[in-house]
Amino acid sequence: MISSFLKKYKNLPVSAKAGFWFVICSCVQSGIKFIASPIFANMMTVEQYGLVTVFTSWFSIIYIFATLSFGSSNGVFYVAMVKYPKDRDGFTSSLQGLLCLNCVLCFVFIGISVAIFGDWMGIGMSQYSVMCIELIGYGFMLIWSLRMRYENKYISLLLITLAYSVGTVLAPIIALLFCNLEQEQAIIKNTSAGIMAFVVGLIAFLMSISRNKKIFNKEYWKFALSFNIPLIPHYLSNVILVQSDRIMIANMVGEAAAAIYSVAYNLGVTAQVITQALVNAINPWMYKKIEKGEEADVKKTIVPLVAIVGMLILGVLLIMPEVFNLLFPSTYMEALNVIPPVASGVMWAFIYNIYASVELYYMGNRTVSIASMTGALLNLILNFICIPIFGYMAAAYTTLICDMVYAFMHSFFATRQIKKKAVYKNILPNSLILGIGGCVTALALIIMFLYPYIIARYLIVVVLIAVVLIKRDYIMKAIKFKH
Numbered sequence: 001m002i003s004s005f006l007k008k009y010k011n012l013p014v015s016a017k018a019g020f021w022f023v024i025c026s027c028v029q030s031g032i033k034f035i036a037s038p039i040f041a042n043m044m045t046v047e048q049y050g051l052v053t054v055f056t057s058w059f060s061i062i063y064i065f066a067t068l069s070f071g072s073s074n075g076v077f078y079v080a081m082v083k084y085p086k087d088r089d090g091f092t093s094s095l096q097g098l099l100c101l102n103c104v105l106c107f108v109f110i111g112i113s114v115a116i117f118g119d120w121m122g123i124g125m126s127q128y129s130v131m132c133i134e135l136i137g138y139g140f141m142l143i144w145s146l147r148m149r150y151e152n153k154y155i156s157l158l159l160i161t162l163a164y165s166v167g168t169v170l171a172p173i174i175a176l177l178f179c180n181l182e183q184e185q186a187i188i189k190n191t192s193a194g195i196m197a198f199v200v201g202l203i204a205f206l207m208s209i210s211r212n213k214k215i216f217n218k219e220y221w222k223f224a225l226s227f228n229i230p231l232i233p234h235y236l237s238n239v240i241l242v243q244s245d246r247i248m249i250a251n252m253v254g255e256a257a258a259a260i261y262s263v264a265y266n267l268g269v270t271a272q273v274i275t276q277a278l279v280n281a282i283n284p285w286m287y288k289k290i291e292k293g294e295e296a297d298v299k300k301t302i303v304p305l306v307a308i309v310g311m312l313i314l315g316v317l318l319i320m321p322e323v324f325n326l327l328f329p330s331t332y333m334e335a336l337n338v339i340p341p342v343a344s345g346v347m348w349a350f351i352y353n354i355y356a357s358v359e360l361y362y363m364g365n366r367t368v369s370i371a372s373m374t375g376a377l378l379n380l381i382l383n384f385i386c387i388p389i390f391g392y393m394a395a396a397y398t399t400l401i402c403d404m405v406y407a408f409m410h411s412f413f414a415t416r417q418i419k420k421k422a423v424y425k426n427i428l429p430n431s432l433i434l435g436i437g438g439c440v441t442a443l444a445l446i447i448m449f450l451y452p453y454i455i456a457r458y459l460i461v462v463v464l465i466a467v468v469l470i471k472r473d474y475i476m477k478a479i480k481f482k483h
Helices: 002-011 014-043 046-067 076-083 088-117 127-150 154-178 182-211 218-252 255-268 272-291 295-318 320-327 330-361 365-390 394-421 430-448 454-470 472-478
Strands: none
Touching: 014 046, 014 154, 014 255, 046 088, 046 127, 046 182, 046 218, 046 255, 076 088, 076 127, 076 218, 076 272, 088 127, 088 182, 088 218, 127 154, 127 182, 127 272, 154 182, 218 255, 218 365, 218 394, 255 320, 255 330, 255 394, 272 295, 272 330, 295 320, 295 330, 295 430, 295 454, 320 330, 320 454, 330 365, 330 394, 330 430, 365 394, 394 430, 454 472
């Protein structure tokens, strides 16, 4: 069996091998993060873990302004790889130089505001410098990773992913074990992780400039800024949709509730380990297909992938009660019913990321931002109304509603862009894609009522496994991403 697998692997095209290892990289990164969540939840008090949650949420928001999301897989980078094929090294190192400068300027501004208004993020005064160096390191690593993905250099990507993922988890664990002052746990965890992220990111930066020492290029900087600045509302909206819940829960209910919700959310997005890896693999493949005029291949691949993602999410939900009991103390038990709506949101996030990538290819930056801003604003309004009335669990349902709004708006704008600029008009069949999303959401909410019935749930798991085994050749064909 193993020899048969190795034979099939050797016969795969480079793009398929790369796609496989890119999924592995994302699984490793997200898997380690997933494992780390219960470790820190057990090592830290609920209140201190809640402070870590608030730091992480603000980190995600400030990341948009400090790095302009240059490391995003659906941002400027892949478009630039097509636009500047003769100087990809120069663009990569220049983009990292621009990211570093912008981070420093952003934190100069934040430092001035903190001096005037105090600790307005609520993360502790010492944590602002930690956030700055972590953002620089994280940004460097993301840009370098995009380059490795584009060139199908999966071994280098796997090594740097392991270094970053293991380092930023292992360093805080060691620091907490040796310096476990109960009132300082959040500071110890954030600081040790931030230093490690900077070290790994610096290594990625040095590898980039060793290929091309260009950290400033006026044309590249201008192109990157003109492309990504209009997308800031889009990137910010995505982050607000995910992270604002925890900040608002911490302010309206308390840090302990934010910690419980964060644990539930992290478990709910377990399937995102795979979905984000697929998005990262799909984007460069899809852009190359469209560039070659092979849009029909995109249609043949996307619909099966959406269905596969849906089955994955339902499978994860069916075994979630046992996973939850195994990993987390009883303090967090009430969060179990938050997981199904959060997991459903992963389905819709996968869908709207596919549509947004098509919009961006056809330079629909403005429409991407309009859709994203609408969803984020709706999320803030619904949270403001619903959290005080229904408690922190309401945030999961408001996020699901907004994810669906995102997906429908992005599908509308992407279809309009395709009709304007593409020869092949039916790249993404909306009725099939959105229909699958709706079915998965309905089934996910039904599964929530099956949580007390372990036999029924595992019978369904057996059925899903049987379907996967029967359709394994079809599934493998769908995820090969042949160029």
